[in-house]
Amino acid sequence: MSQKILNSIQKIPATFLGNQENRDLDAVSIDSRSLQNGPQTLFFALIGANTDAHLYIQDLMVTGVRNFVVTHIPNGCETKANFYVVDDTLVALQQFAANYRDFFEFPIIGLTGSNGKTIVKEWLNFLLSPDYNVIRSPKSYNSQIGVPLSVIAINEKHNLGIFEAGISTSSEMAKLEEIIKPTVGVLTNIGSAHDQGFLNVEEKIKEKMSLFKNSKVIIYQIDNRVDSFVFPKTKAFTWSFVSKEADVFIVKNRVLDDTILNVQFGEENFDVKIPFQDAASVENASSCLMVLLYFKYDISTIQNRMQLLYPVEMRLKVKNGINNCSIIDDSYSSDFQSLKIALDFLESQKQYEKKTIILSDIFQSGLSKDELYTKVSQLIVSNKMDRVIGIGETISEFKDKFTNCITFKNTAAFIADFENLDFSNETILIKGARSFQFEEIVYLLEEKTHETVLEINLNAISYNLNFFKSKLKPKVKIMVMVKAFGYGNGGLEIAKLLQHHKVDYLGVAFADEGISLKNGGVNVPIMVLNPENTSFAAIIQHQLEPEIYCLKGLHAFLKIAKQKNLEQFPIHIKFDTGMHRLGFEENTIEELIATLKGNNTVQIKSILSHLATSDALEHMDFAHSQIALFEKLSSRLMSELYIKPLRHILNTSGISNFQESQYDMVRLGIGLYGISNDPEEQKQLEDVGTLKSVISQIRTIAARESVGYGRKFMAEKPTKVATIPIGYADGISRGWGNGVGFVTIKNEKASILGSICMDMLMVDVTGIDCKEGDAVIVFGQSPTVAYMAQKLNTISYEILTSISQRVKRVFFR
Known part of the structure; x- marks a missing residue:
């Protein structure tokens, strides 16, 4: 290599x-x-x-x-x-990766489409790996950066590649084609994803199809929109659920929880069972079936392997564990490339310095066992893991390559010895191939809570952060607000991610929030925006930085700072320019200057104020008057004290609406979490939080029967009612009940019936094909937090921060 x-x-x-x-x-x-x-x-x-x-x-x-x-x-x-x-x-x-790709001559399957690429890639890896040493894109590495990184992982022992390519606008695919150079093409789906990047659907199809310009064959669901873009030298191998003109005609039949695919291919006619019924999974499985047919697999092998397809978990999840542990759950894959990604993710999300990895045998590396486990050992050493728990016969053979390592032949042996293993106050990465069923280990280590969870998309937080950073002038710093438990999303985990992104400051409301972050290992400077005088000693002890907003508070802090013999301790001075909430007013500036002049116990790190109407363009003049007053007061303070601290006045809306007043730093708040007051800007942000639950019970009630307290809902006809285990104690407003709000089940709206209870709510699922245990979206893409806020005559902040901490937060990437 x-x-x-x-x-x-x-x-x-x-x-x-x-x-x-x-x-x-x-x-x-x-x-x-x-x-x-x-x-x-x-x-x-x-x-x-x-x-x-x-x-x-x-x-x-x-x-x-x-x-x-x-x-x-x-x-x-x-x-x-x-x-x-x-x-x-x-x-x-990209050029380097294209050069590297040229050293290898084996078949490469290239995948593109609007949806399903990663699922099809993982399933093809499962279906083909018994016969090939497969190299594939880790996770969903399909971008202009992800594709070259994926291809560079090829080594001499691989003899089949599976790489996905994703694009969001025209002229991108040509670069990816030069890197992947697929010999077999698979077009998974043409949907609405990234439509905004293309003039029309034809342009999008043409761009995606350019991945296959040098392929021997392209596999796709027959579509006259696609047919015209197949290259003359490329063979089309098509399938369809509706057209018998396709090379392979498939008829779907539901049987219990499975789908039977009747496959008609030339003279062959046979059935294939797959363990799914949803349309997307059936379509993705059909694409995989076509690849097996193209590779000339016999019918019995196809039938045996297809029925073993499984749900693909594409996300790394952070969960709370027993005994004050943090768990990173990557329990469905075990290959060298994804191990590298998981270890980097652990480093960005670790909550405890002590680090343990529970690792299964590594599959499909293409390397000899000795070479592979030497590399795995080097990887674990470089990531400074404190303990290795290996599970599997092969990793047990190479136990001596690891330090502080114990091994078990299989998962059952680990579980049998679980009570003798000590897990406490540590970050645990659980990384295993699906066949090892590490979900059983996750269950043992996971803190037990009820079935309602708030899923936090860390990728979306990173995206939103970069979106707002792109609006900043060069050298303007950024403070990110993680107060109120990260606006309800989880403070420490988000702070860890922001630290990984090297933000300049974090902002919290009270000292205990900042202390919690410091104790969790966050070392980014943390400003306490609403410090109480009684918290000053703790603020100093934990090296937090207080906002000082009145003379009484200033004198109190200077007194304790003098008692502790402090020198140049960082503080932040806040001016009230019109918000009339906190801050020094103009008539106090003389005494402020006199108090601070010549005082060496503190150092003014920044001067700030807060806009009252940054999101209300009808009050633009008032906002400009605030900025002008801030300029006046801050300039005088700087001039009189001969200092040059950071200045900042803009919040999330201010970043977008008053770009000329960015000063030295801005404060990003609700925008990080995917919320904007500007409808056009909202379209460009990504949803961060999805509140999920499950159906506890389903019943059908007759006409004139009621649901819930006070009989607020009376059925006019037979109605199927589902009970969901989430209520106002979890943060769902009672005003969202009685038909005002809804949840989403199987992509359909289910209206809330009657009053919301403390721990439960009931919804109308008449006409929805659902069962007990099915997932429920309480908010996320539908309904959105912004929609809920509008209907409840409040703001998105209140919806997010109301979610109780008894609701488990699950963080994923």
Whole structure:
């Protein structure tokens, strides 16, 4: 692999500057935060809208990295490493991956479509891996960056590749085609995803089909919109549920919880059972069936393997565990590439310094067992894991390669010995192949709560953060508000992610919130916006930074600071410019200046104020008057005290509506969580939280029967009623009941019947094909938090922050 990496990098258009002392390369990285970076890493310094990896090259040198692809060499680094200087590091990464791909001649399956790519990829891996050493995209690595990283993972032992390609606008697929070079193409689905990036559906289809311009065959559900874009040299292998003109005609029949596919292919006519009934899964399974037919699998093998298909868990989840543990659940896959991703995720989300990994045998690496487990051991060492628990016969053979390691032959043996294993105050990564049934281990370690959960999409938080950062002028810093338990979403976990993204400040309301974050390992500076005088000692002890907003508070803090012999302790001065909530008023500035002049116990880190109408454009003049007063007061304070602290006045709406007043820093709040007061901006944000529950019971009531307290709902006809275990004690407003609100079950609206109870609510599921145990969406994409707020005549903040902490938060990526 080392020689292939070296040859691939030497082929890109670059100017080489270096001493060539360390050219033994076996890994490629783009993440400066990864603990896996080291002397054998080739690092591409990518430049994003708000990030520039060149800033971290000196830090990477400390970890031993000596080979970099850059657009420029940072000052002081010129003679200390090897540099490939290019015009664009992302283009260079793609060129490098395309060069690397050329070393391998085996079949490559390329997947694209609007939906289903990752599911089909994982199922094809399951179906084909008994016969091939498969390399596939980890998770959903299908972007302009993800695809090259996926392809670079190929090694000499692989003999089949499965890679997915995702695009959001025109002219993107050509770059991915050059990297993947698929010999077999699979078009999964043409839906509405990313429609906004194309002029029309024809342009989107044409762009997606360009992935297959050099493929031998393309497999797709027959569609006259697609037919015209098949390349002349590419064979079309089509299937359909409705058209017998397709190469393969499939008839669907539901039997209990399964679907029987009657397959008519040439002279063959046979049945295949799959354990799903939903339309998307049946369609994805049909795509997989077509690949097996193209690869000439016999009917009995197809039947035997297809009936074993399983739900694919595509997310890494963070869960609360027993004995004050944090669990990262990745219990459905075990391959080398996904292990690297999971370990990086652990590092960004760890809540405890002590780290344990529960790891099954690793499959489909393409490497010899000795080479594979040597690499796994090196990976675990680089990530500074404290304990390794191996499960499986193979990993047990190589136990000696790991330090502080115990092994078990199978999951049952681990469970039998569970009571003798100590799990407490640690972060536990559970990483296992599906056949090991590690979900049983997750169940043992997971803190037991009821079935209502608030799922928090960490990818969406990262996306929303970068969306607002893209609006900032260069060098403007960003503070992110994580007060009120992260606006109801979970404070520590989100703070950890923000720390990973290197935000400049975190904001909390009260000292205990900040102390909790500090105790959880957060080291980003934390501002306490509403400190009580009684909390000043604790604020100092935990190195928090108080906002000071009145003379009484200032004198109280200076007194305790003097008692503790503090010097230059950071504080933040707040002016009231019209909000009339907290802050020094203009008539107090003389005494404020006199008190602070010559005082060395404190250092003013920032001066701030708060806009009252940043989201109300009809009060634009008032907002401008606030900004003008802030400019006046802050400038005078800075001038009189000869200081130059950060200044900030803009909140989420202010970032978008008053970009000329960004000063030195802005404060991002509700926008991080996917909420905007601007309908157009709202379309560009991603939903962060989905509140989910399940159906506890279903009953049918007759006409004139009632539901709930006070008989507020009276049935006019026979009505099927489902009871959901969530109520106003969980944070659902009673005003959302009695037909005002609804939940979503099987993608259909179910109106809330009668009054919402403390722990339950009832909904009308007449006409919805559902059963007890089925999932229920209380809010998320439908209904949205904004819709609920509108109907309840309140604001989105109240909906989010009302969700009780007895509702379990599950974080996923």
